[in-house]
Amino acid sequence: MAEKKQIPLRVGKDLYDDLCRWAEEDFRSVNGQIEYLLTECVRQHKRNGGHVPKQLFQKQGEEE
Numbered sequence: 001m002a003e004k005k006q007i008p009l010r011v012g013k014d015l016y017d018d019l020c021r022w023a024e025e026d027f028r029s030v031n032g033q034i035e036y037l038l039t040e041c042v043r044q045h046k047r048n049g050g051h052v053p054k055q056l057f058q059k060q061g062e063e064e
Helices: 013-025 030-047
Strands: none
Touching: 013 030
16 A cells, blocks of 8 residues: 555634535545545546636636
8 A cells, every 4th residue: 555645734614614614524534535625636647638617616607
């Protein structure tokens, strides 16, 4: 198994609460959920040649 690095991460209470609920739905720990999400984002970033879709950064219901 590859060595894992520890990093401090600060998130707001609302985001943490959302991550907790999502992790519980997926039967993961919060740490496991964050690692899964970051892994998927990096995989998508590599697949798209570094392009990050604009809708990723838009709030729901917000149009440009």
